[in-house]
Amino acid sequence: MFIVSPNTDVCDSNLGAEMLNSVFPVSAWGVRIDLSVPTLLLAELPAPIVPGAEFDNRGPVDAELSVQLNHSVEGDPLYEITENGKILGIETSLRGAAEAVESWAQLTVATLAKGLVFVHAGVVGWRNRAVVIPGRSLSGKSTLVLELVRAGADYYSDEYAVFDSEGRVHPYWRLPKLRAASDQKAASHLLGGILSGPPPIPIPLGCVLISRYEAESSWQPRRLTSGKTLLGLLDNTVPLRGRPEQSIKTLAKAIANARGFEGPRGEAADFAQRALALL
């Protein structure tokens, strides 16, 4: 695992310990970002902040994020978040600020990663092929991925499918994030040991499963054409606007030997069993 090394020698405030900012430069997936955050926020951030990130203070910076701790008239903390000098927003809690920083860092890398196409999706490996489940936040990807792993699939990601120029899918090696504490605990129990080992190798795309939750339904999908399969991936492709040609060419190559399915799903366990049986 990689460790982000904060450079606490670089401070830009002398207003008190809780007001001090630590600057830590990291790079991940070829993207170099500089983070300047209040020292007390460091403990709230995951390490690494982006899967695969390493301490790196060399070369040009692709993006900078700064969090400045201020206080309201009433004395409540206000975390002002600035990207490349432009205010993105204000968080009122330490936890909220940490989540915003992590989200920004991961999205920035997903947007700017050169030569790669990040698709918002859960991913598992099954018989040496990637099963990709595209979907945005709160679409249930993490739950589906965990059920697929319980059913015997290999964990790859609960957040992004990372496609290289050959159309292979790389692991996005982080602990899945679930909203319920009990689910999070179960995820840690299931994957904690796996994640402490090396990530799996990139594999070709096997299938794309597009679904939405419908109570009491059962996963009985219809086969998609290659165009509709590609459209399902593009609908969740982070750099699509910035790099449309690269995104489309990369994903078109990826789906060339893959299948796509679409349909409503019921409970995650039912989906997982049926999906793997289908494949």
Add this chain to the structure above:
Amino acid sequence: MRPLARKSDLFAENLPEEVIVYDKSRDKVHCLSKTAAAIWESCDGTKSVDDLAQIVEAKLGAPADREAVLLALEELKKADLMEAGPVTAPDIASSSRRDAMAKMALASSALVATIVASAPAAHASAGHQGNQGGSQGNQGDQGGNQGNQGNQGG
């Protein structure tokens, strides 16, 4: 007016059965069915609707008549993929539309399916989208994956 396909500010990728078209000026992605793609690619401003029907028949080996071509042109026009063409919507009576759909075996498949390319900020974790721009909804029949309920996380 003879139909003329728009070609500027577009990027097209051919798939075995369909064509994916990215509209750079509108940030939309279209998936053209085989029929729609054959018509769109042939609209060079010199061919009549009847000519296009013959081309589709020859290319796809499936029957296509004037109404079917007009229907496809209407879809392409709605997707902003045409520079010029016949005013089609009022020309096709509903019965003719149904006939055309049946002839082109389109009962369960759209001629043109469209999504809006979301800004990167739309992919941020829920609640942390800052002010970088918002998500935009989907159009066409490719419904998107947002808004799912019932399962936690992700």
